[in-house]
Amino acid sequence: MNKEELLKGLREGVIEYDEDKVKKLAEEWLKAGYDANEGIFEGLAAGMEVVGDLFAKNEYFVPEVLMCADALYAGLDILRPHVKVDKGKKKLKGEVVIGTVEGDVHDIGKNIVKLMFEVAGFTVHDLGKDVPLDKFVEEQMRTDSDLVCLSAMMTTTMVGMKKVIEKIRAKNPKVKILIGGAPVTKEVAEMYGADGYGRDASNALTEAIKMISSLREMRREDKI
Amino acid sequence: MTKSTVIFQPSGRRGRVNSGVTLREAAQELGVEIESVCGGKGTCGKCKVVVHEGFFEKYGINSRLSNLSPMTDSEKKHLKNGEIASNYRLACASRVEGDVLVYIPEESRGGGQVIRKAAGELDVSLNPAIRKYFVKLKPATLEDPEGDLERLLKELEKTHGLRNLKIDYPAAREMPEALRKGGWEVTVTVWQDKEITWIEPGNSERSLGLAVDIGTTTVVGYLTDLETGEVIEVESMMNPQVPYGEDVMSRITYSMTHPEGLKEMHRAIIKGLNKIISKVTKKAGVEARDILELAVVGNTCMHHVFLNINPEYLGLSPFPPAMHSSIDVKARDLGLKANPGANVHLLPIEAGFVGADNMGVVVATEPHKQDKILLIIDIGTNGEIVLGNKDRLLSTSCATGPAFEGAQIKFGMRAAPGAIERVKIDPETREVEYKVIGDAKARGICGSGIIEAVAEMFKAGIIKKNGNFNPEVKTDRLRKDEKGQYEFVLAWAKDTSINKDITVTLADIRAIQLAKGALYTGCKILMKRYGVDAVDKVILAGAFGNYIDKEASMVIGMFPDCDLDKVVAVGNAAGDGARIALLNRDTREEANKVARKIKYVELTVDKDFQKEFMMAMHFPHMKDKFPHIKNVLDRIPG
Numbered sequence: 001m002n003k004e005e006l007l008k009g010l011r012e013g014v015i016e017y018d019e020d021k022v023k024k025l026a027e028e029w030l031k032a033g034y035d036a037n038e039g040i041f042e043g044l045a046a047g048m049e050v051v052g053d054l055f056a057k058n059e060y061f062v063p064e065v066l067m068c069a070d071a072l073y074a075g076l077d078i079l080r081p082h083v084k085v086d087k088g089k090k091k092l093k094g095e096v097v098i099g100t101v102e103g104d105v106h107d108i109g110k111n112i113v114k115l116m117f118e119v120a121g122f123t124v125h126d127l128g129k130d131v132p133l134d135k136f137v138e139e140q141m142r143t144d145s146d147l148v149c150l151s152a153m154m155t156t157t158m159v160g161m162k163k164v165i166e167k168i169r170a171k172n173p174k175v176k177i178l179i180g181g182a183p184v185t186k187e188v189a190e191m192y193g194a195d196g197y198g199r200d201a202s203n204a205l206t207e208a209i210k211m212i213s214s215l216r217e218m219r220r221e222d223k224i
Numbered sequence: 225m226t227k228s229t230v231i232f233q234p235s236g237r238r239g240r241v242n243s244g245v246t247l248r249e250a251a252q253e254l255g256v257e258i259e260s261v262c263g264g265k266g267t268c269g270k271c272k273v274v275v276h277e278g279f280f281e282k283y284g285i286n287s288r289l290s291n292l293s294p295m296t297d298s299e300k301k302h303l304k305n306g307e308i309a310s311n312y313r314l315a316c317a318s319r320v321e322g323d324v325l326v327y328i329p330e331e332s333r334g335g336g337q338v339i340r341k342a343a344g345e346l347d348v349s350l351n352p353a354i355r356k357y358f359v360k361l362k363p364a365t366l367e368d369p370e371g372d373l374e375r376l377l378k379e380l381e382k383t384h385g386l387r388n389l390k391i392d393y394p395a396a397r398e399m400p401e402a403l404r405k406g407g408w409e410v411t412v413t414v415w416q417d418k419e420i421t422w423i424e425p426g427n428s429e430r431s432l433g434l435a436v437d438i439g440t441t442t443v444v445g446y447l448t449d450l451e452t453g454e455v456i457e458v459e460s461m462m463n464p465q466v467p468y469g470e471d472v473m474s475r476i477t478y479s480m481t482h483p484e485g486l487k488e489m490h491r492a493i494i495k496g497l498n499k500i501i502s503k504v505t506k507k508a509g510v511e512a513r514d515i516l517e518l519a520v521v522g523n524t525c526m527h528h529v530f531l532n533i534n535p536e537y538l539g540l541s542p543f544p545p546a547m548h549s550s551i552d553v554k555a556r557d558l559g560l561k562a563n564p565g566a567n568v569h570l571l572p573i574e575a576g577f578v579g580a581d582n583m584g585v586v587v588a589t590e591p592h593k594q595d596k597i598l599l600i601i602d603i604g605t606n607g608e609i610v611l612g613n614k615d616r617l618l619s620t621s622c623a624t625g626p627a628f629e630g631a632q633i634k635f636g637m638r639a640a641p642g643a644i645e646r647v648k649i650d651p652e653t654r655e656v657e658y659k660v661i662g663d664a665k666a667r668g669i670c671g672s673g674i675i676e677a678v679a680e681m682f683k684a685g686i687i688k689k690n691g692n693f694n695p696e697v698k699t700d701r702l703r704k705d706e707k708g709q710y711e712f713v714l715a716w717a718k719d720t721s722i723n724k725d726i727t728v729t730l731a732d733i734r735a736i737q738l739a740k741g742a743l744y745t746g747c748k749i750l751m752k753r754y755g756v757d758a759v760d761k762v763i764l765a766g767a768f769g770n771y772i773d774k775e776a777s778m779v780i781g782m783f784p785d786c787d788l789d790k791v792v793a794v795g796n797a798a799g800d801g802a803r804i805a806l807l808n809r810d811t812r813e814e815a816n817k818v819a820r821k822i823k824y825v826e827l828t829v830d831k832d833f834q835k836e837f838m839m840a841m842h843f844p845h846m847k848d849k850f851p852h853i854k855n856v857l858d859r860i861p862g
Contacts (some may be wrong), residue, residue: 058709058730061737065840103540105828109835127355130541133816155281155469155477156539183473185284 001025003034010043010075016052017067019074026078036082041073044075067107070117070148076118095145097136099127099161106153108180113149113198122147133160137167150194152181162192169193228320229285232256233276233327234441234466235638236631238283245293247273247315255637255668255722259332269302271315274327276467282474285324286837289313290324319559323390331746343466344795346588346803353569353809354517355413357384358427361408363809372399376420380412393418394564396557399423413516413565418808421565422516430858434504434513434562435501436497437799438530438580439463439470440605441629441638444799445500447508450517452742453807457504464496465489465529470626471605476539479529482758490532491559496750498561515562515746518555519569519806521798523606524579527570531558542826543576550580550816562580571805572816575824583815584801585765589794591617592818599747601783602797603628603766607743610822611750611759617822620753622746628671642667642721644714646772646820649680651861654699656680656714665721669714669728672771677714677728678695678736679776682843686712687859689842691733694862705729734788737841740782746838747783748848749830763788765797778853781844785852 001009006029013022022044029039048131051068056061060068069095078145096117107129117124125143127135140148143186148168161179179189180198231238232251243251259270275289279835289311299314315332349527358380364370373391376399379387391399395413406425413422413431431450437443439540444460468489469475479485503511520530524545528535531553533546571580582602591598592614607624610617630636630643637643641662648657658673660666669677682689686697693710695701700712705727713724736779743821751759762783764772774791777783794800804811827833839846850857856862 059692061734061841063841064690066834066838081374105541105826107828111834155473155535156480156537157541159477159480160279168523183282187279187284187286188281191279 001028003032006034007033007043007046007094010211011047013049013052014068014071014075017064017071019071022071022075023078026075029163030078030082035084038217039055039079040076040083040119044072044079047217048072048116048119052160055179056174062108063113072115072119092124095125095143096122096149097127097139097145098145098149098151099131099136099166100129100151100153101157102132103160104132104152104157105129107151108152109153111146111150113151113180125152132166133167136164140168141171145175147176148180150179151186152179152183155183158188161194163191187192228291229283229323230254230320231285231325233325234462235328236470236626237705238260241320244319244320246282247313247318247320247599250320250628251315255635256328257333258315258328266296266298266314267819269314270413271334272303272312272332273315274329274496275311276325276327277311277314279484281477282469285323285325287323287325287674291320291324293319293713311463325467330461341347344800346453346800346807348453348804348808348811350450350453351808351810352431352433352806354413354421354433354450356429356431356432357386357412357414359383359410359412361403361410363408372403376403376412376453378564381400386414389414389420392565395423410463412802415517415567421567421745422563430514431516432510433517433519433806434501434515435802436518436520436521436798437584438493438526438795439581439798440523440526441466441470441499441839443496444796445504446799446803447498447504447515448803448806450807455803457507459495459500459503459507461500461847464492468492470631473539476530476535479534480536480539480723484603486529486532486534489529490668493526493530494559502562502772504606512561513563516566517569517806518562518566519571519582521571521580522803523581524573524576524796526805527573527580531570539575545573545576546574548819569805569812571801572819574819574822575620575621575736576825577606578608578619581618581798582610582821584798584805586610586818586822587795587801587804587811589717589763589765592821597754597756598761598763598765599751599759599783599786600765601674601743601747601763603743603772605629607746609743609746609750609753611747616754618750618825619822620746620750620825620827622742622744622827624739625735627739628675630668630670630674632670632735633674633732634729636732637668637670638675639670639672639771642724643670643674644668644677645670647673647676647680649684650688651859652682654684654686656699656701656713666715666726667725672738674728675780676773676776678733679726679773679779681712683779683856685860685862686698687733688845691730691843691848692735693730696862716717735845738782741841743835744784744845745780745833745837746827748836748840749827749833750825751784753825753834757787758784761792762786763797764791764793765826773858775853778850779844781842781850783842784848785850787852831850847859
């Protein structure tokens with residue numbers, strides 16, 4: 001297989017949630033001596049982008065997306081250790097703190113969004129679920145992350161997001177804050193003072209995928 | 225044209241309507257029935273509705289009375305001052321100018337809801353918490369001037385062997401008059417052999433109780449004869465807390481975000497129950513004070529709000545309830561208009577999300593007394609599952625959402641006249657046969673209807689295992705909507721009362737996939753924890769469980785494979801549990817013990833949860849086999 005065929009295969013493997021295929025092709029990609037980063041971005045991530053489209057068009061539902069994510073993770077595990085860090089290039093910082101807020105133990109949606117950030121090349125500080133509100137503030141300060149992502153799947157816990165946002169803003173007004181989860185609406189996001197929102201898993205996913213697209217664009221233009 | 229969001233409660237129907245339309249027109253557009261005798265001319269005053277103001281987190285709307293056109297003279301004529309102050313309007317005269325949340329009170333609702341919570345026969349020995357004793361006393365004389373109470377207590381001990389009785393305050397107040405009015409012959413009500421709760425002159429044998437099931441959506445009261453165990457009257461209503469939120473979580477949020485929220489919801493349910501009491505007693509020709517004992521079930525949030533206990537901590541992990549144990553409260557302390565001495569017994573609570581209602585189900589189905597392993601699924605706005613037998617019991621709760629009750633479904637409605645409740649699709653022609661509740665044209669689809677529709681669509685090859693429509697299917701019923709999404713027509717506009725095709729959309733199927741996937745995952749994880757691959761019997765409970773088609777529910781994969789003959793629907797088992805606790809005080813003690821024995825399992829923290837949930841979203845399942853319906857599944861075309 002030539003380089004183009006391998007990339008196409010990686011993309012298809014992710015889209016068809018064929019973990020074995022992705023693993024096999026990722027190995028071959030490395031064996032052929034190609035750049036791991038390119039394999040991730042032009043293969044795996046490009047495949048996930050198509051998955052996002054299929055999801056937005058309702059052709060894929062949560063189960064399919066989760067299976068695609070599994071396939072993508074399988075490939076990432078193989079390729080990521082071989083990514084060369086080129087210190088000469090200007091590096092986009094991209095650090096994000098993510099977690100499900102206090103009182104909430106649902107994390108499927110959060111994990112999908114986390115995956116998207118990872119694919120997009122962000123360094124993700126995942127605080128997990130049922131995270132005490134102050135922990136978000138501390139972690140943001142500690143890592144100096146540009147982005148904080150809060151997730152809540154219940155209306156009762158969503159209320160806590162407002163407090164976190166206020167606290168982070170008080171310490172560091174420049175941080176971008178995204179909130180998401182089943183009960184989150186545009187109005188809630190505005191009222192709580194968030195910079196963006198994902199109405200539900202689908203929206204958060206679409207947003208995150210858009211982010212990957214723009215990152216890939218930037219990468220192609222050699223900005224990263 | 226600008227659009228505004230209008231939400232109608234209690235049905236939960238919502239939509240964007242053009243500004244300037246009346247609430248009555250908006251209701252018609254959204255398929256909500258409002259009483260109208262004059263046809264919207266503003267002359268009959270029957271279409272009274274209430275605007276609930278405030279920011280509603282759950283819907284993301286800021287509902288304001290000022291988002292309606294100013295009050296007209298005809299409205300002022302038909303509304304009382306108290307009503308105007310309470311945000312009442314006439315639906316035919318108020319025009320929508322912004323977002324509003326509108327509550328349609330019971331009396332303004334068109335078309336009665338078919339409440340599927342009728343009372344069935346129970347197998348229970350009669351031993352209620354209260355007993356009546358007839359006693360004759362010697363009148364007080366100058367020679368024997370002992371106080372009334374002491375005189376009474378002596379006689380009760382002598383003739384009935386009752387010792388160390390205390391007297392409740394209202395009974396003490398009633399006593400002197402009752403004794404003299406009855407010529408020193410009285411009937412004494414004694415609660416749990418401990419306390420005199422009421423005294424009546426003469427011999428009164430009538431002993432009535434009220435069993436109450438406070439559902440998130442529906443509240444039912446069963447007026448019961450404690451001497452015979454017979455249900456005399458049943459009365460039900462929408463839970464008056466619905467305007468504060470359709471589900472438990474949004475109600476907890478309401479109480480967290482509104483300083484008076486808990487009090488408002490508490491008052492609403494008490495007022496609602498008083499209405500039920502007044503209706504059943506009127507129908508039975510008795511007085512409210514004839515109700516001497518009450519037994520109440522409800523999920524943990526309903527339980528807490530009913531008692532005016534802060535439900536906030538139920539909404540946050542680790543979701544502890546304020547109490548597990550059952551509790552007895554005086555009806556008068558809650559403001560319930562029963563007998564002033566009446567006691568209200570609330571069944572115990574298993575866990576934050578498995579409340580006294582599920583305990584009612586356990587009391588009624590008695591898994592703790594069986595050798596066989598039972599899987600009990602109680603389907604309501606939340607799904608609660610109990611698994612096990614006399615040796616060990618596990619329980620869990622899964623967020624099914626209201627899809628099974630017809631909410632969140634495009635043409636979903638509650639089980640009321642006009643709701644499609646049965647569906648058959650010919651696998652060859654893909655033609656649809658359906659049955660509608662009541663003598664009416666189709667207006668929407670209720671819970672049992674949507675389950676059958678999805679099962680039949682799957683069986684006819686119209687939808688695939690993963691829930692997607694199969695575009696290869698040739699029928700003009702399968703088409704694309706204005707947004708290019710597939711939908712399937714169940715009823716053509718000409719056959720409906722809303723003059724619109726009634727369809728099942730892809731979003732509807734997704735909602736069902738999530739709901740049934742949650743239930744299946746709950747069953748599967750409990751079975752895994754229990755260490756069994758199969759169960760001996762499946763019990764489907766819930767007001768809706770009675771009407772649900774067993775085969776259809778297995779075809780879509782609501783629960784793991786099982787011999788269909790071993791699947792039984794028991795109807796409203798929670799309400800049955802309340803009735804049993806009302807009739808037999810020993811079951812109360814037993815319930816307290818069992819409640820503490822049942823181990824609650826939190827699904828979302830199980831390491832396999834995500835994977836199981838993902839696989840359970842397919843019809844009937846991504847991997848699990850269903851040998852007992854193999855013949856049905858094998859016939860699916862394609």
